[in-house]
Amino acid sequence: MPTAILALALLILGGSANQAPAGVSPLDLDLAQLGGPPTQMANALWVENPVELQFSGKREVTVADLRGPGVLRMIHFAMPGTLRLDRELLLRIYWDDEAFPSVEAPLVDFFGSPNGEINVLDTAVMNVNRGFNCYLPMAFRRRARIVVSNDYPRVGPEGLWGRSPCYFYALWHPVDSLPDNTGYLHAFWRKEALLVGGRPYLVFRARGQGRFVGWNVSVRMPYPNRYLLPVDLNENLYLDDGREPDLVFQGMEDSMGFSYGFPPQPSQFPYTGWHPIEGGYCAYRWFLRDAVSFDRFCRMTVAFGPREPWFTEQFSAPESVLEFTSVAYWYQREPHEPFTVMPEYARRFPLPSYQERQKRAQRDAELAKRGILMDVKCGLEDEGELAEGFDWRLAQGYTFHDPSLWPGEVNYCWASWEDLRAQLLCPAGTEAKLRLFIADPDVFGGGRRERVLVEARELGVFGDFAKGRWIETQIRATDTHDGRIELLIENAREGSNVVVSRVQLLLPDADSAAGETASREGGTAVAWR
Numbered sequence: 001m002p003t004a005i006l007a008l009a010l011l012i013l014g015g016s017a018n019q020a021p022a023g024v025s026p027l028d029l030d031l032a033q034l035g036g037p038p039t040q041m042a043n044a045l046w047v048e049n050p051v052e053l054q055f056s057g058k059r060e061v062t063v064a065d066l067r068g069p070g071v072l073r074m075i076h077f078a079m080p081g082t083l084r085l086d087r088e089l090l091l092r093i094y095w096d097d098e099a100f101p102s103v104e105a106p107l108v109d110f111f112g113s114p115n116g117e118i119n120v121l122d123t124a125v126m127n128v129n130r131g132f133n134c135y136l137p138m139a140f141r142r143r144a145r146i147v148v149s150n151d152y153p154r155v156g157p158e159g160l161w162g163r164s165p166c167y168f169y170a171l172w173h174p175v176d177s178l179p180d181n182t183g184y185l186h187a188f189w190r191k192e193a194l195l196v197g198g199r200p201y202l203v204f205r206a207r208g209q210g211r212f213v214g215w216n217v218s219v220r221m222p223y224p225n226r227y228l229l230p231v232d233l234n235e236n237l238y239l240d241d242g243r244e245p246d247l248v249f250q251g252m253e254d255s256m257g258f259s260y261g262f263p264p265q266p267s268q269f270p271y272t273g274w275h276p277i278e279g280g281y282c283a284y285r286w287f288l289r290d291a292v293s294f295d296r297f298c299r300m301t302v303a304f305g306p307r308e309p310w311f312t313e314q315f316s317a318p319e320s321v322l323e324f325t326s327v328a329y330w331y332q333r334e335p336h337e338p339f340t341v342m343p344e345y346a347r348r349f350p351l352p353s354y355q356e357r358q359k360r361a362q363r364d365a366e367l368a369k370r371g372i373l374m375d376v377k378c379g380l381e382d383e384g385e386l387a388e389g390f391d392w393r394l395a396q397g398y399t400f401h402d403p404s405l406w407p408g409e410v411n412y413c414w415a416s417w418e419d420l421r422a423q424l425l426c427p428a429g430t431e432a433k434l435r436l437f438i439a440d441p442d443v444f445g446g447g448r449r450e451r452v453l454v455e456a457r458e459l460g461v462f463g464d465f466a467k468g469r470w471i472e473t474q475i476r477a478t479d480t481h482d483g484r485i486e487l488l489i490e491n492a493r494e495g496s497n498v499v500v501s502r503v504q505l506l507l508p509d510a511d512s513a514a515g516e517t518a519s520r521e522g523g524t525a526v527a528w529r
Contacts, residue, residue, distance in 0.1 A: 371510025
């Protein structure tokens with residue numbers, strides 16, 4: 001590791017590279033010096049660890065809960081078996097029993113890979129390549145709690161292990177004490193689409209004494225535009241309530257170490273770098289040798305310069321929307337100003353491109369002709385048809401797909417040993433016809449028996465459906481006032497489980513035959529309630 005990084009911990013913790021502050025080992029100054037605090041380790045997520053430290057039937061795991069004082073030196077997350085992660089995973093870190101996290105970001109973005117689109121990244125304090133590693137020092141006085149959560153809605157908590165990091169570890173040093181001026185690491189992710197010619201993009205804002213040490217950013221242009229994606233954007237740092245920026249980096253590419261636009265090929269250096277991404281670019285800048293100190297307040301924005309009116313005019317036009325995401329990293333004293341609310345899962349992803357929106361519009365028109373709003377083959381998460389604004393969330397249960405156990409056309413389902421809970425997500429005020437297909441081809445446990453409720457209205461108790469049957473009910477606008485339809489299937493036979501294989505939402509006046517029949521032999525139970 002570069003000498004500058006060995007000294008980084010001391011520079012941030014309030015010491016110097018020549019003399020260790022009280023409570024910090026000489027190990028920070030010279031790897032050859034012997035002694036120092038014992039290295040301790042936290043492990044989680046892999047199957048060798050206790051079940052409470054795994055994604056096993058839950059969406060959130062506290063992967064480390066450490067008692068201080070101490071300094072985290074390195075944290076590592078492994079990839080899942082799919083070797084793919086996106087913004088479904090959130091990372092939160094809490095210091096000293098605080099109520100609000102000091103670090104909150106999609107896990108991939110925290111490590112410098114916006115939406116998980118950068119597979120290889122090598123910087124001074126972060127690197128990515130089939131794993132995610134951070135070497136920023138993180139000091140804490142009483143407690144450090146690291147929490148990861150998975151918001152992916154289309155599988156239940158029991159199925160999240162395969163979509164989550166399969167292993168985590170952290171290395172840390174306990175210390176006797178920390179200097180009074182030791183700051184806590186903070187990091188926050190933001191996403192916003194705006195006309196930056198009209199108002200600036202806010203990267204972060206902090207109140208209290210601190211030091212800004214770096215950031216990463218992505219910029220995309222989701223709408224067709226006669227102008228090129230701009231790099232002539234200034235990065236402005238306002239310190240201690242200043243009305244005018246105290247530091248101005250004139251040009252996005254220059255602040256990242258380049259000029260006249262980004263170079264043709266991706267570039268990554270210890271402190272600066274850039275990569276092309278779909279619809280735009282991403283870049284990073286570490287201020288490890290030139291950290292920006294503030295005593296009371298710091299605010300960072302991205303905007304065009306006041307002497308570049310042509311850019312301001314061009315990127316104030318409605319078709320000139322730019323979509324930004326960013327993670328800012330800084331150290332500060334606690335307490336910190338609480339962050340804004342993290343967007344829900346679906347809103348964390350990049351806006352679709354113009355071409356993708358055209359495809360979706362064509363798809364929605366075709367579905368409307370067939371009277372279909374949603375058609376889900378439960379257990380086959382990547383199959384089915386969804387109109388714009390419709391989706392689902394499996395809140396309790398698991399997915400099943402096994403033709404060897406369930407022969408025939410319908411060999412998939414959502415299932416649960418207790419109660420199965422799901423939410424059908426839709427635009428508020430939606431009116432529709434809901435159709436559920438249940439099947440019991442293996443007559444499990446002597447034959448399944450289940451009570452079906454939609455928005456707390458009981459549709460009936462159903463058994464003897466080995467060949468499958470449809471259940472129908474009408475969905476009123478009052479049912480969807482909150483943008484969701486609650487589905488509950490209760491287990492009414494001990495020793496068996498509950499299942500549902502198909503979920504359809506049709507236009508209210510659509511013929512039930514509009515939905516592709518899952519089983520030609522299945523009957524229909526109609527509940528008009």
